[in-house]
Amino acid sequence: MHGDRTVKFAQAFTIGLVHISGDHSEKSLTDLPWSLRDAVSLYESLNVSFNELATLPPEIPFRLPHLRILDLSYNRLKSLPDSVGFLFHLEELLVPFNQLESIPDSIIYLKVLQKLDLSHNCIKQLPDNLGKVTTLAKLNYLQIQTDTVNTASRIKTPLLPPIGATKLEPNILTDRITGLLYGAAIGDAIGVATEFMTVDECAFYYDPQCLEYTSIRRDEHRVRWKQGDWTCNADQMASSALIWHTFLVLDSLLRWAGVVDELDFAKRLVSWKRSGVPELGDAEGFLLSDLTKLVSHIISFRKGKNNHCHSLYGYTKLFLVDNGSLTRAIALGIPVFHNLSEVASNSVRICLATHPEEQCKAASVAISTTLATILQGKHNLYSCVDVDRLLDTVFQLSVKQLTSESSIASFKKCFEASCFEELQLNDQQSSSHPFKALSASIMALKQCTDYRSTISHLAMQGGHSSVNCCLAGAFLGCRDGFSALPESWVQGLLPKQRAWLNERVNSLLDKMGLP
DSSP: OTTTTEEEOOOOHHHHHHHHTTOOOTTSOSSOOHHHHSSOOOOSEEEOOSSOOOOOOTTHHHHSTTOOEEEOOSSOOOOOOGGGGGOTTOOEEEOOSSOOOOOOGGGGGOTTOOEEEOOSSOOOOOOGGGGGOTTOOEEEOOOTTOOSTTOOOTTTOTTOOOTTSOSSOHHHHHHHHHHHHHHHHHHHHHHGGGTTOOHHHHHHHOOGGGOOGGGOOOOTTGGGSOTTOOOHHHHEEETTSSEEEEHHHHHHHHHTTTOOOHHHHHHHHHHHHHHOOGGGTOSSOOOOOHHHHHHHHHSOGGGOOSOTTGGGTTTOOSSSSOSTTGGGHHHHTSTTTTOHHHHHHHHHHHHTTTOOOHHHHHHHHHHHHHHHHHHTTOSOTTSHHHHHHHHHHHHHHHGGGOOOHHHHHHHHHTTTOOSHHHHOTTOTTTTTSHHHHHHHHHHHHHTOOOHHHHHHHHHTTOSSHHHHHHHHHHHHHHHHOGGGSOHHHHHTSOHHHHHHHHHHHHHHHHHTTOO
16 A cells, blocks of 8 residues: 555445445445544545545645545535645545535645546535636536536526436537537538549649648639638538538527427528528528529428428429438537437438438438437447447438338448448439438548548549538547647638637537536
């Protein structure tokens, strides 16, 4: 015990379970041993978790001056002594599952404190000057799974995840969600570079090793967007997908506190098509999906009917199956990520706003459930074995949307490809099919390579590259987090777009009760 400078008075596992259940054990400590309180010791770590401590002796900092780790988890502490500020070497202070009502202001003197766990207590407010502890890297204060008085209000945090929703720590989950949305937006903006090009044209105009917004060729198609701007794919994301379609979905979700309303989305889609996003300087929305164009022109969403897309069957079957609805599924993988059945149901509802075909529904469900499963944090996504397990779960959930044997066979192939080239993403006859975009995003995840190299490689395949890279960017951004995204691609987005997206990301995180 003296060799590693660690002293443990934590209870055994079985006793700990009894403690959690509310029962008491005769072996539990109600006070620290006098041997610790009467002499100066060189211990650097003290673990007294799963006991019955009601107070912490104020002399502890002077008896254990070298303490780096103090674990007081699962006790009956109602307060900490002011003298805790004299633990000048303390790096980790773990006090979850106690009865703390406040934290002493002296905590700001813990100049090397890196990890502070105050979760599952009765704390109503943190010290105003806690931010002065500049070394603090991890703070767990949110009581995401507790019934104590400081549980976040469901009015303020309607999307608060339930207990066991994810294995990710709150700060990591925040990074993943931010990375998901930014990853989709960046993928879309980079994908514009090669959209509708052949592989040979991509190779002629671009070097995949140094693909940047500034290198995007200006031609009759790409002149519609400024460098660092995203397309309608991103916009739908905020309205029910990600980028513009995604952002339309996101705005609808934020407006209705996470509740999916396909009619609200439809109205936003028509409004966006008519006038774009005025605060970003748009005059009108530019749609790439022929079916979405058709629906928005022929059907009036303002009548409050939700069968608008079904009425098109018999009007035309020329463009019934395309990828125009897929980017909406991006945002739908976030709000109730812990409930895959509800995620799938929400995706189908939003898909039906414009795309009733079962192949579109299956692809949308696959995208949203993939992202939701990633956010659950159960898989190592740089392990090919774990990626295959995740994708098997996604396949089983999404194939339920298909009834045709030929569609099921084609859908299965989306999960079996071994490289981008095999997918023939720029094939003129099928490049806009939803299974093409889904295959590309799945292949991006299966490659287990970094964001930049994977998106660059995918962009060089041409075809519907903005949609393909938008979806793949969401997958990879969700896997790696915002902190791992290429800095030049993040900073290269237009400032107004970044500020606009930041506002929505922060609003979403607030509703989920995340830091």
